[in-house]
Amino acid sequence: MAQYSLLWLSLKEKCSIRIIEELRYKEFEDFNKDYRQLIFKHVEEKFEEFEKQRAQPEVRSTSTLETAIKEFCSQRGKGILEKYQKQKSEVKIEWSILEWSISVEFDQSILIWHMATEICYYSKDEIANLSDEAKKCREFSLHMSRYMLYLLVISPFMLPAGIGFIRFRDTRAEAMEFFEEQRPTSRGEGTVPALLKLSRKICSCRSSSIVEVEQRRKEACMMLLEVRTDVPPMKVKGDRSKSVLFDACRLASTLNAISDSYLKWNLLKDMWLELLAYAACHCRGNDHARQLGQGGELLTHVWILMAHFGLTEQFQISQGHARARLVTK
Template structure:
């Protein structure tokens, strides 16, 4: 619990707005049961199919049906961390006098989406690791993958080495984000500098379930996208990963959280119910109704 922190979601929060608008848009598109089923079962692949062309097969493969949900979640969590701490969105255009109001607005929007990716990434990992009972329907071997990924990160940064993640972890408690960010940036740059042309599983086999360097490859592919597109796509993928888990968690799991004040994921589930997104909420047929029309 040492690293747990809470973030307030305010009434006019951009996070709420993006979640609401994305689910509302999907509800409008879910005209028939086939499309509704596709949207309901999407966990990033619906968003990516709308935004990306076939020239980015590695990104599309990270959320394909062949990849388990917990694997996709961990891949995108690590990739988000790597993209977040090596991104230059905060500094771009700061001293450029040619930046007009529209450019400033777009930059601010990109920064907001970048922060949303970070928040949802950390939140979903928290649920995966700290709420395994609630997430059991989508958990798979997520705990093993998480432990193996942590173990590989520790091997990459040996204990005692100056400026390593171990030093950061040991000094994390009580430090602010602004104090730690330069150190995290060094760590993320070091990971992205590793030559990961060959898939890690071909080198080490499948005994280890670590996704560290698979996520590095995903982050490299995401970094090839334009910065505005990157954070727009990533924020929408995270909302889809969140809504997929929300709709697949058992209803009694959500109900138990309400007695403790509720989780964001539970409110997303209720919003999906309101929009009719989900197998248990769609009504394909009902009692016949007759409408009486009387001519004047």
């Protein structure tokens, strides 16, 4: 499962050759049994929920059923938040910020939730106090957020149309500027020849130890959490920049304010499952096929799984004793 981290990118200098930059910052994570079970369980629960809706008399006709499928496929987090609000009504959470973060364009949601997940992951020393289930949710959330960012940056055609790369570019630029302002200036550095500088860029990602990299990310996330979140980012930056950096800081602060760490990571896990399912539903069949030549994508497996349950717009199987009718779009 390919991985892309905006935080890692923001802490490095920009490479002038795009293909080298893509190779440097793309990692791979094993897609383990736990992740498969989480995705299957999520799709199965969505199917059970849809079956309850389909059992209602008013949605039994073909046209109404197709409308119901479209509405069901359009969900990307609202139902998750409503479920948590009902189940955890006693927990004090700024739901309005979470609701806003899923009401914006899809690529904007991915970037906001990706960066917020990174900040939550690195900003609190809570790992020792987490249950095994919470740790599983924590790791899944991080890796799924990086996978979704990888799709947005490297394979944007697999996601709903938007200005994702522009938002990604502006967010990265703002993050790099922010970290540069926080970094103490060093004097006496000479000019490094361009070729030597490029080779250092290419090799630097492996030169630091894992401990050093983790510490650098942790310090960066602590800096981001110190940003004032009481002022809406739009009032500070205006509407020219498409950066979502400080929107992500607001969301991360809201999530970190949840005292129950298991609740926080379970919510993040469910949100990423929902975003993954939404992306799989809205990727065109020919784009899924296009990626098969490159080895295929996890997103395609999720799409096929959802199609098996009848939860996609592209595939619909009529029910009854007559021969099944498969409609592709």
